[in-house]
Amino acid sequence: MRVVIEHEVGKSLGNITSDASNSVVPDRVGLPLTGGALRLARSILRYETVRAPQFIDITDDVEGVVASSGVSDGWVTVFSRHTTAAIKINEHEPELLKDLSRLLVSVAPEGGTYFHNDFTVRSVNMNEDECPNGHAHCQHLLLSASETIPLVDVRLMVGRWQRIFLIELDHGRARDVVVSVMGCEPDPPSEDGAGPQAGR
């Protein structure tokens, strides 16, 4: 079976007019690609959160998993295994994180009234240490459990300001994030001594 990696450079896709006042001009920007054997890798990262909302920048850890995965070109999916902790990409600027936290709290404040918090009515999924966290589930509804990011040359193709956050919405505890990597190795492994560009 062949694995073919292809990248088009500089091929114009024509003009777009999404509405009358637009002057959108699509263009392609080229990046070099290399190829090799297909690899799948996965790691679970565990974090101890301390409060909510808490934005934990896990970008360096995700990059660490990618670096050790042996995958050069492909994808990484970052997945939170929790219904009250989310994964989102945004800028890591401390003042901005205050704004984002304030928005989440305004959407669903912890002190609000939630059916989920009425333990006199609820009968499903009740634990001995059940905490009222309807606000955290509501905030999560508007966020995401995962982000999928393309990889090139063993690097995340994120933009200059993009950082990956685990967002704690409930209260401090252990949280698991699954980092899954799929793609090709940088070099064709010892086929005929040719370089990574050979045979493409």
Next chain:
Amino acid sequence: MRVVIEHEVGKSLGNITSDASNSVVPDRVGLPLTGGALRLARSILRYETVRAPQFIDITDDVEGVVASSGVSDGWVTVFSRHTTAAIKINEHEPELLKDLSRLLVSVAPEGGTYFHNDFTVRSVNMNEDECPNGHAHCQHLLLSASETIPLVDVRLMVGRWQRIFLIELDHGRARDVVVSVMGCEPDPPSEDGAGPQAGR
């Protein structure tokens, strides 16, 4: 071509300090991986919804597709083919679903005023049976068309409380959800009689 599946266990990534008051300690938690031939599988699930907002737990169906896909380790993407029906992961607790429904209605109530509902002005995408559903599109903007979930040992790597929902935002009708699975078979198929761990 080789397929390499790799998983790192217990390798520390060092300390994270996402802000001054954090004491976040990342750690890796190991899960066993098995490998084999690469498989792609896909099924479309059709549901008849009855009202909006309606949260339909499709987790068992997604697990059924995964079980019959022959894929052991990889990913599943669950995709709604609709602009007024979303896919989200949250907890399946009946009282909580009332909270989530209430939040969606508060963000964009059906009785609100929407340009999309003004059929005296609108000229695009008009059908004979067009219903005013601006609220459903607005709610969908804050949700998602898809979720991507890692797989290990033919199981979704979801956490204890995570369930996958198709969320009807408009009104009862037939809805199609595409479930796509990609990954490796549990065992290398009859290469040299060795077990699944051989040659890795």
Next chain:
Amino acid sequence: MRVVIEHEVGKSLGNITSDASNSVVPDRVGLPLTGGALRLARSILRYETVRAPQFIDITDDVEGVVASSGVSDGWVTVFSRHTTAAIKINEHEPELLKDLSRLLVSVAPEGGTYFHNDFTVRSVNMNEDECPNGHAHCQHLLLSASETIPLVDVRLMVGRWQRIFLIELDHGRARDVVVSVMGCEPDPPSEDGAGPQAGR
């Protein structure tokens, strides 16, 4: 290594009752699949936006990348490399885009007060041409950086009304969108002269 593409048609998954008043009946709808060598392709599309919020329909461009990728069955991930420009799927109806814009503005108006905009306090990520854009980051928190869409027969498996939008949240500028395609070629490449269905 084998690549196996599998699709189940008409296999019932049994009844679902997500709550007492449901009459949800899941059913599978079949689509033919073809298979071949595995391909990975990627292109970066550049757009010049002109205002915010601006909804730019990039569906035709994504389809163009898919068509030139050589991938028949698999996935495409559309990823925005920006923290103030998002990727979302919704209907392309001009009046509706006004509703969606109005919702974003109401969630986080440009004229609101944001910690991120207080340049007398902020010390991180400050540029010479820094613009106050806390509203754009807050709007982005409730949207997504990417969408993942299944492919069949070189076509996006989107529904009738689904269109892919790049959403500008800040102000007009150059924006890069990464389109990554993974999957199988339409035909097994010259193995024994058999058709695409052979050996499956």
